[in-house]
Amino acid sequence: MAKTNKRRDDERRTAAAAKVADMRREQQVAERRRRSMIVGAIVAAVIVVVVGVFIVVKNSGGTPTVASGSVGGTTGNYGIIVGKASAPVSMVAYEDFQCPICKQFEDTSGSMLAQEIARGKLKIEYRPIAFLDQESSTTYSTRALNAAACVVNYTNSATFKKFHDLLYANQPAEGSAGLPDSQLVAYAKQAGATAPDVASCISSLQFKSWTVSATTAASESSAMAGGISTPTVLLNGNKLNNALLYNPAQLSSVIESAASGKSQQ
Numbered sequence: 001m002a003k004t005n006k007r008r009d010d011e012r013r014t015a016a017a018a019k020v021a022d023m024r025r026e027q028q029v030a031e032r033r034r035r036s037m038i039v040g041a042i043v044a045a046v047i048v049v050v051v052g053v054f055i056v057v058k059n060s061g062g063t064p065t066v067a068s069g070s071v072g073g074t075t076g077n078y079g080i081i082v083g084k085a086s087a088p089v090s091m092v093a094y095e096d097f098q099c100p101i102c103k104q105f106e107d108t109s110g111s112m113l114a115q116e117i118a119r120g121k122l123k124i125e126y127r128p129i130a131f132l133d134q135e136s137s138t139t140y141s142t143r144a145l146n147a148a149a150c151v152v153n154y155t156n157s158a159t160f161k162k163f164h165d166l167l168y169a170n171q172p173a174e175g176s177a178g179l180p181d182s183q184l185v186a187y188a189k190q191a192g193a194t195a196p197d198v199a200s201c202i203s204s205l206q207f208k209s210w211t212v213s214a215t216t217a218a219s220e221s222s223a224m225a226g227g228i229s230t231p232t233v234l235l236n237g238n239k240l241n242n243a244l245l246y247n248p249a250q251l252s253s254v255i256e257s258a259a260s261g262k263s264q265q
Helices: 002-060 100-118 140-154 157-169 181-191 196-203 208-219 248-259
Strands: 080-082 089-096 122-129 232-235
Touching: 080 157, 089 100, 089 248, 100 122, 100 157, 100 248, 122 140, 122 157, 122 208, 140 157, 140 181, 140 196, 140 208, 157 181, 181 196, 232 248
Parallel strands: 089 122
Antiparallel strands: 080 122, 089 232
């Protein structure tokens, strides 16, 4: 009788141990499943974050675009074309919005150039760059060029030209803080860039990477073979003498000659 009871006790203990072992195995399986789910959730979250960061980075820079057509657009050379595509004379103008000599060029010859554009004889490809950041305490060259890119991106080249002219008419002194972003936004609106996104584009430096690329491309161009300098102006591919830029009557004559197929200089 005692042996029978002992055998039953052993069987119960064995069964209990087996049940405990089964429970432990189930717990281990459940724990592994839980950990896998946690890891999967973490991986998924990381993917979402990475994709989100990629989208933000992609949308925060890039190249400003405008509608294509005879009025203009941005080119692969970081240019913004103002004038009719059919114009017989093409001008390329490298400028920096902080450059006082560029302002002199615009103040002296800007009105004449606008007349030539209106007559359909001239189109200008502006290639603004930003290499004079050291001339302000707030990297104004970059901020102004970014603002110009914002205007182009949300409007067109005609509005860009108005904004361009406003920046030169109100150019801050070298060594100053430059125009604040709020003033850049105000001038953008005055020029016709009234879209709500323009203000955020300007304040967030949305096209900062583009300004760097545009400046680098200019420095590596054949026009800047002797060193980066603004203004640098080409007419039908030929670099103009700097003195000619500040003589609107003579420059107009050169444009007329180029339009008729005669020697430019």
